Amino acid sequence: MGQPDTLVYLPALHAGQGPSDRNREDGCPAGDARRDRRLHYRLPQGIRKPAGMTETGEAQHVIRARREKLRQLRELGVEPYCYRYEPNSTAAAAIQAFEAAGDDGVETRLAGRLRSFRPHGKTSFGHLEDRSGKIQIYFRADVLGEAGYELVKLLDLGDWVGVEGALFRTRTGEITVRADTVQLLAKTVRPLPYGKEETDEGGDTVVHGGFADVESRYRQRYADLAVNPEVRDLFLTRSRVVQEIQRFLDARGFLPVETPILQPIYGGATANPFKTYHRALDTELYLRIADELYLKRLIVGGLERVYEIGKVFRNEGIDRTHNPEFSMLELYQAYADYGDMMDLTESLVHEVVVRVSGSSRVVYQGEEIDFEPPWPRLAWYEALERHGDVRRSELQGGALREAALSAGVEGADDKGRAALLDGLFKARVEEHLRGPLIIYDYPVELSPLAKHKRDGDKELTERFEVFVAGHEIANAFSELNDPLEQRERFEAQARMREEEGWEEAHQIDDDYISALEYGLPPTGGMGLGIDRLVMLLTGRASIREVILFPTLRPE
RNA sequence: AGGCCGGUAGCUCAACUGGCAGAGCAACGGACUCUUAAUCCGUAGGUUGAGGGUUCGAGUCCCUCCCGGCCUACCA
Numbered sequence: 011m012g013q014p015d016t017l018v019y020l021p022a023l024h025a026g027q028g029p030s031d032r033n034r035e036d037g038c039p040a041g042d043a044r045r046d047r048r049l050h051y052r053l054p055q056g057i058r059k060p061a062g063m064t065e066t067g068e069a070q071h072v073i074r075a076r077r078e079k080l081r082q083l084r085e086l087g088v089e090p091y092c093y094r095y096e097p098n099s100t101a102a103a104a105i106q107a108f109e110a111a112g113d114d115g116v117e118t119r120l121a122g123r124l125r126s127f128r129p130h131g132k133t134s135f136g137h138l139e140d141r142s143g144k145i146q147i148y149f150r151a152d153v154l155g156e157a158g159y160e161l162v163k164l165l166d167l168g169d170w171v172g173v174e175g176a177l178f179r180t181r182t183g184e185i186t187v188r189a190d191t192v193q194l195l196a197k198t199v200r201p202l203p204y205g206k207e208e209t210d211e212g213g214d215t216v217v218h219g220g221f222a223d224v225e226s227r228y229r230q231r232y233a234d235l236a237v238n239p240e241v242r243d244l245f246l247t248r249s250r251v252v253q254e255i256q257r258f259l260d261a262r263g264f265l266p267v268e269t270p271i272l273q274p275i276y277g278g279a280t281a282n283p284f285k286t287y288h289r290a291l292d293t294e295l296y297l298r299i300a301d302e303l304y305l306k307r308l309i310v311g312g313l314e315r316v317y318e319i320g321k322v323f324r325n326e327g328i329d330r331t332h333n334p335e336f337s338m339l340e341l342y343q344a345y346a347d348y349g350d351m352m353d354l355t356e357s358l359v360h361e362v363v364v365r366v367s368g369s370s371r372v373v374y375q376g377e378e379i380d381f382e383p384p385w386p387r388l389a390w391y392e393a394l395e396r397h398g399d400v401r402r403s404e405l406q407g408g409a410l411r412e413a414a415l416s417a418g419v420e421g422a423d424d425k426g427r428a429a430l431l432d433g434l435f436k437a438r439v440e441e442h443l444r445g446p447l448i449i450y451d452y453p454v455e456l457s458p459l460a461k462h463k464r465d466g467d468k469e470l471t472e473r474f475e476v477f478v479a480g481h482e483i484a485n486a487f488s489e490l491n492d493p494l495e496q497r498e499r500f501e502a503q504a505r506m507r508e509e510e511g512w513e514e515a516h517q518i519d520d521d522y523i524s525a526l527e528y529g530l531p532p533t534g535g536m537g538l539g540i541d542r543l544v545m546l547l548t549g550r551a552s553i554r555e556v557i558l559f560p561t562l563r564p565e
Numbered sequence: 566a567g568g569c570c571g572g573u574a575g576c577u578c579a580a581c582u583g584g585c586a587g588a589g590c591a592a593c594g595g596a597c598u599c600u601u602a603a604u605c606c607g608u609a610g611g612u613u614g615a616g617g618g619u620u621c622g623a624g625u626c627c628c629u630c631c632c633g634g635c636c637u638a639c640c641a
Contacts, residue, residue, distance in 0.1 A: 071610065072575065072592050126601070133598040150598065167591080181599050201591065203576045205602095220590095221576065225633055237576095281640060326640040327566090336641070418638085436639080475641095482641060514640075539641055553641095563632080 076199040079164050083194065088161055090197035095172040097121040102142035105185050108177040118187060120145065121172040121195060123236065124165055125204070134162055138173065138187075141242075146186040147173050153190060161192055168198035168236070202236055228560050247366060248544045248556055252319060254362045255339055255540075264315040264341055269304035271297055271321070277522070278302030278459070280514040281324040284334075297323035301340040302459065302535065306489060307525045309342050309533050317341035319540065330552040331481060334561045337540035342489070346534030348460075348472040351486040352448055355476060355536055356383035359446070359484070359543070367547055374479050374546050377444065385476070387448040390435070398438030405431070426510035428455035443477035450474035452487075455506075458499040458516045460487035483543055486536035493526035 083090045097120050099107065104118040122140035132151035137144045151159040153175075165171065175190040205220025220237065221227060227234040227241075234241050256266065274293065276283045278300030286295050301318045308316045321335045328334060343350065363381045364370050370382040391402040400413050414430040417437040425433065431453050443449065452473040454462060460471035473487035490496050500523070503516040544556040554560035 075593060128600050128603050130600065131597040135600045201575060324640060332640065542641075
């Protein structure tokens with residue numbers, strides 16, 4: 011965990027432990043045996059049509075031509091789908107080694123994808139791309155021999171190849187591998203949507219054409235990743251965010267745990283669930299909408315500090331900030347309250363931002379956001395007063411409904427107090443919260459799982475949310491640990507569901523109350539939206555850009 | 566859900582006021598032993614999202630539907 015450099019080359023995992031070490035250098039011996047086997051692996055006549063692709067005209071034509079190349083390769087004794095290759099470096103490391111050695115005598119063995127290809131008769135240039143970047147490869151017929159160069163002539167953009175040879179500098183000064191051997195690792199039979207690249211005078215890379223259709227990029231993320239290095243970088247950043255969070259929490263004694271995704275009673279948030287069904291149990295189950303209630307059961311069990319980073323599922327609308335499944339961090343710490351959670355959240359987010367982006371400041375959609383703690387803190391009703399021009403004392407009965415109506419809250423006519431307060435805040439306040447900003451002390455109606463204020467104000471709970479750029483990224487509270495009051499809160503929610511038709515209201519979870527009856531120590535809990543944090547750190551306006559495979563309408 | 570914009574070759578995009586559906590790249594064949602958007606010669610590639618209508622004639626105008634993006638409203 012927390013590997014700072016994910017580009018470090020990992021040596022073969024089971025060197026010397028495999029079934030045998032024979033053929034470890036070359037996973038693709040050519041020969042009759044292979045050709046015989048080919049008979050069993052022959053592809054069906056019609057090329058299978060992947061979902062969502064129309065195989066009209068050219069695509070079919072191209073794929074047919076590539077399959078013809080497969081045949082030619084096998085005729086040459088080259089197996090186009092290799093078993094193994096053992097590179098000893100990466101493009102970036104090879105270039106670095108060559109520079110360090112003073113342009114002298116560096117041999118390297120690399121594997122990657124053929125990103126560009128410029129044949130010139132008995133000579134060809136191309137670029138190989140691996141996870142570290144690109145390096146130019148120089149193929150010569152007189153070096154590779156007739157058979158080797160025949161293979162080079164059958165290469166296509168996107169093919170996976172392994173090359174071995176000495177590094178040198180071309181006439182134009184580019185560090186290049188002069189290939190002594192070339193090995194085809196996997197043939198591409200469907201052309202990748204590569205754009206042409208050009209380096210302008212400023213040294214910037216300009217891509218001509220390319221793969222830009224947003225929906226296609228999401229549906230075929232593999233092609234998006236293969237073709238767009240900045241997309242690979244983005245998901246590298248995402249992984250680092252998760253690693254940094256884990257590192258931060260591990261260092262503070264938090265235990266990573268896994269709780270059920272399939273739940274008989276869903277809870278821990280106000281949201282509509284996905285329903286599913288278990289046959290053997292003949293039971294309806296729900297996909298979790300939050301991890302909360304199970305994690306707090308673990309605190310009851312004495313684990314004291316736990317966290318989970320995982321997917322939660324909410325059966326609601328899809329837009330640029332909402333995906334039906336999204337990733338959340340939830341953590342719970344015994345003996346802590348929401349004040350501790352404020353401090354923890356500030357330092358967690360700050361540290362992740364600094365370690366991932368190198369600075370506490372990020373620019374998001376043209377707006378500079380500084381995560382340096384402490385963050386401003388504003389009480390919920392104060393925020394409403396400041397941005398919504400409504401005072402707490404004026405939000406009783408009809409006045410609240412009127413305020414919600416005038417704020418344009420949808421369905422304000424027949425909503426209950428909780429929904430009206432929530433609607434009013436969302437309509438009037440959230441967009442003004444550029445943050446990072448802590449909004450604290452939420453109305454009790456909105457927070458059935460939070461303790462009420464210790465000062466005796468029973469209408470408020472010790473809960474806060476963190477807002478950045480108008481969106482909530484974190485939610486935390488002093489966890490309600492009084493089982494009797496918890497039952498009353500659940501019952502109040504159940505009444506809201508029945509009387510006001512508030513479907514998202516919390517269900518009564520008797521087993522959770524039983525757990526509380528065994529004793530939940532004072533506990534602080536916090537939830538953090540991973541996707542939104544990644545959006546902030548990568549400057550993306552759409553959540554789909556930061557989810558590898560976002561939910562799309564099936565084709 | 567509502568509003569706006571869009572869907573043309575594998576990719577990125579053109580196509581005037583309704584008048585023969587095009588280019589670049591990718592692909593295929595050929596030439597070329599330091600290229601890098603390689604170059605040069607040649608070839609192929611299309612149910613213009615679907616259906617209907619108006620018209621001598623529709624990528625273009627009208628209607629319906631499908632799909633997507635953006636904005637607004639709601640769940641994080």
